[in-house]
Amino acid sequence: MKILAINSSHRGDKGYTRFLIDKLFKGASASGADCEVVTLADLKINRCLSCGTCNTKDHWRKCVYDGKDDVRSVFDKMAEADIIVFATPVYIFNMTGLLKTFLDRMYVTGDAFALKLTKSGLLFHDIPDWGSKPFVALICCDNVEKETPKNVISWFRTWSKFNDAPMVGLLVRNAGRFSGQGKDPEAAKRAPKLGEVYQAFETAGHELAVSGRIRKSTQKKASQNIVPVPPLFHILKHLRPVKRKMVEKARQMSSYKEGDV
Numbered sequence: 001m002k003i004l005a006i007n008s009s010h011r012g013d014k015g016y017t018r019f020l021i022d023k024l025f026k027g028a029s030a031s032g033a034d035c036e037v038v039t040l041a042d043l044k045i046n047r048c049l050s051c052g053t054c055n056t057k058d059h060w061r062k063c064v065y066d067g068k069d070d071v072r073s074v075f076d077k078m079a080e081a082d083i084i085v086f087a088t089p090v091y092i093f094n095m096t097g098l099l100k101t102f103l104d105r106m107y108v109t110g111d112a113f114a115l116k117l118t119k120s121g122l123l124f125h126d127i128p129d130w131g132s133k134p135f136v137a138l139i140c141c142d143n144v145e146k147e148t149p150k151n152v153i154s155w156f157r158t159w160s161k162f163n164d165a166p167m168v169g170l171l172v173r174n175a176g177r178f179s180g181q182g183k184d185p186e187a188a189k190r191a192p193k194l195g196e197v198y199q200a201f202e203t204a205g206h207e208l209a210v211s212g213r214i215r216k217s218t219q220k221k222a223s224q225n226i227v228p229v230p231p232l233f234h235i236l237k238h239l240r241p242v243k244r245k246m247v248e249k250a251r252q253m254s255s256y257k258e259g260d261v
Ligand SMILES: Cc1cc2nc3c(=O)[nH]c(=O)nc-3n(C[C@H](O)[C@H](O)[C@H](O)COP(=O)(O)O)c2cc1C
Pocket: 009, 010, 011, 012, 014, 015, 016, 017, 018, 089, 090, 091, 092, 093, 094, 140, 141, 142, 143, 144, 148, 176, 181
C-alpha cells in the first residue's frame, strides 16, 4: 500500500499540517504502508495561465510549463500511489492558495471535449485514471467553529463526486492555536482530549494501511472538539453573554504568542 500525502501548508514541513501527517503516517508505516510526503512549498509550481495551449492539436495535453517546474513529478507520484492524502490548512475559509494553484494545473491532464457521466450521474469530462484515486482530506485550522472548514469539506466532496474518487477519510483538526499546533508540550494540560486525538490519527493511518479506509468512529475521534465546553453549552452558546465569556476564556487559554511559530 503506497500512501502519498500532499502537504499544502505554506509553512511546509514546519507547520501543524505536517505534524498531523506525521501522526497519520506513524500508524500507517507501522502497519506496513509505504508513505511519502510531498511538500508543495518546497516545489516550483507555476499557476495555470488558462492559455489553452494544452487543448490545441500540436500541444495536446502538454503544458507550457512541462520541464520548467515540478508539477508533472507530483502527478507521476499521484499516479503511483494507492491513496492520496490532500492535506491543507484553512486559509480564509478555503484550501491554501498553494493547493489550489497545484490542482488548477491538473487541467492539462483531462480532455475537456470528451464528455462522460460520472458514477453519480453528473456530466463531466475525461480525466486520467489517477484522478479517481481514493483520497483522504486532512484539514486543520485555528478557529473552533464547525463552520470554518465547511467550504473545504464541501470542495472535497465535490471533487470526489466529479472525479469518481472515493473519499476514504476526512480528518478535521480545528482549534490549532489552542492545541499549540503540535509544538506546545503544555497543550495536553489545557486539552486533555489531545492525546486521544493524536492516537486516533495514528489509528487512522493503521486503518488506511490495512483496509484502505478510515473508520467513521476513528474519523470522529480524530476530528473531535478539544476545547472543554461547559454543560449545556450547545444550547447556551446562542446566548451572547455566554458566548462572550467563552471568547474571553479562549483568549486566556490560547497558547499562541507572537513568534511561537
Ligand atoms: C493566510 C492565512 C489564512 C488563514 N485563514 C484561516 C481561517 O480562515 N480560519 C482559521 O481557522 N484559520 C486560518 N488560518 C490559520 C491556519 O489554518 C492554521 O494556523 C493552521 O494550523 C496552519 O497550518 P500550518 O501550520 O501547517 O501552516 C490562516 C492562516 C493563514 C496563514
